[in-house]
Amino acid sequence: MLNYRKNINAMPSYDGIEKNYRIKVNANESTLNLPPLVEERVLNRLYHVAFNRYPNEEYYSLVEQIARNFSVKEEQILLGNGSSEIIEKVFHTFGGDGHKVVFPVPSFSMYKIYAKAADSQAVPFDLDKNFDIDVDKFIKTVQDSRADLAVICNPNNPTGNALTVDDVEKIAASINCAFLLDEAYVEFYGHSAFKLVAKYPNLIVARTFSKAYGMAGARVGYMIANADVTRMVGKTFMPYHMNTLSLVAADIVYQMRDEFTPRIQITVAERKRISQLLKMIPALEVFPSHTNFILIRHEKAERLKNYLESVDIGVRYFSPSAQGLKNCLRLSMGTREENDEVFKVISDWLNTD
Numbered sequence: 001m002l003n004y005r006k007n008i009n010a011m012p013s014y015d016g017i018e019k020n021y022r023i024k025v026n027a028n029e030s031t032l033n034l035p036p037l038v039e040e041r042v043l044n045r046l047y048h049v050a051f052n053r054y055p056n057e058e059y060y061s062l063v064e065q066i067a068r069n070f071s072v073k074e075e076q077i078l079l080g081n082g083s084s085e086i087i088e089k090v091f092h093t094f095g096g097d098g099h100k101v102v103f104p105v106p107s108f109s110m111y112k113i114y115a116k117a118a119d120s121q122a123v124p125f126d127l128d129k130n131f132d133i134d135v136d137k138f139i140k141t142v143q144d145s146r147a148d149l150a151v152i153c154n155p156n157n158p159t160g161n162a163l164t165v166d167d168v169e170k171i172a173a174s175i176n177c178a179f180l181l182d183e184a185y186v187e188f189y190g191h192s193a194f195k196l197v198a199k200y201p202n203l204i205v206a207r208t209f210s211k212a213y214g215m216a217g218a219r220v221g222y223m224i225a226n227a228d229v230t231r232m233v234g235k236t237f238m239p240y241h242m243n244t245l246s247l248v249a250a251d252i253v254y255q256m257r258d259e260f261t262p263r264i265q266i267t268v269a270e271r272k273r274i275s276q277l278l279k280m281i282p283a284l285e286v287f288p289s290h291t292n293f294i295l296i297r298h299e300k301a302e303r304l305k306n307y308l309e310s311v312d313i314g315v316r317y318f319s320p321s322a323q324g325l326k327n328c329l330r331l332s333m334g335t336r337e338e339n340d341e342v343f344k345v346i347s348d349w350l351n352t353d
């Protein structure tokens, strides 16, 4: 008999295999590949990759650029294979036997899995019926449970709503433990709390190239924190964990990030436009969003998801066991044409079914 590590057995799997739908709005990705000018620069750079060398210079070049942009020291930045790796390592650093992690529910479903993977105790904090966080109650939960790590996703996935930077500061100032702020969608919101890292040594901000910068396939993310924290979290990575191909691509994308501003603005405008259209469908609940996706609720959500899939449109449906997300679907923003089609299929089906 194989003796698996305790907790691995009890750990839910992340169902990552997805169909390549004609219209794929199920994973909060960017529907567009890199802007042509950026892609050309990336491809040219790939001609000069030193495949024979471990990625040293390439890692520090990106760290240096990010540090300069945020006016922090290079020691305050760590890179990861997507922000997923950053989050997993933060859980690993502050979790462990007897350690507790507080995170809101519903939020990014991986927090529960990382808590288990780190052999720590998850302390779920329920959002209210509008998916808002009662900040005072959250602080009290962190304090009363004597948590070692508190996590907030801002703006929140999959609900789309956001805390103000003032509320984030209130939490950072009031809790004694590590505080991970997952800002995977912050470019669509426009209000990052990264500046608070200078004031609150417990704050760790995680960011990603996967969403606004259309690089989900390259797997690059980073964290900004106090240098003592990055030194400790840094110990948990394997040597040379990032690959040179992704690092040089991200380096160029970051240099050229202004090229992404128009498409971020278009995504935000599309989210507002489609939210307004969806709100006109009777009995469809549309939740406010500050991200590149919209959460909707309808009593026929599961059948609607099946119908959308039958016409080759992939959306995210949440199983009835996903707390607080009964009858919910999440739609990421596609191109204007894709969004129009998704909207038309939804409204026609709901109006005729």
Ligand SMILES: Cc1ncc(COP(=O)(O)O)c(C=O)c1O
Residues within 6 Å of the ligand: 027, 028, 081, 082, 083, 084, 085, 108, 153, 157, 182, 184, 207, 208, 209, 210, 216, 219, 220, 221
């Ligand atoms: C809230 C949140 N955090 C982190 C991630 C991980 O993204 P990545 O590992 O691609 O940076 C995701 C991905 O969907 C997410 O929604």
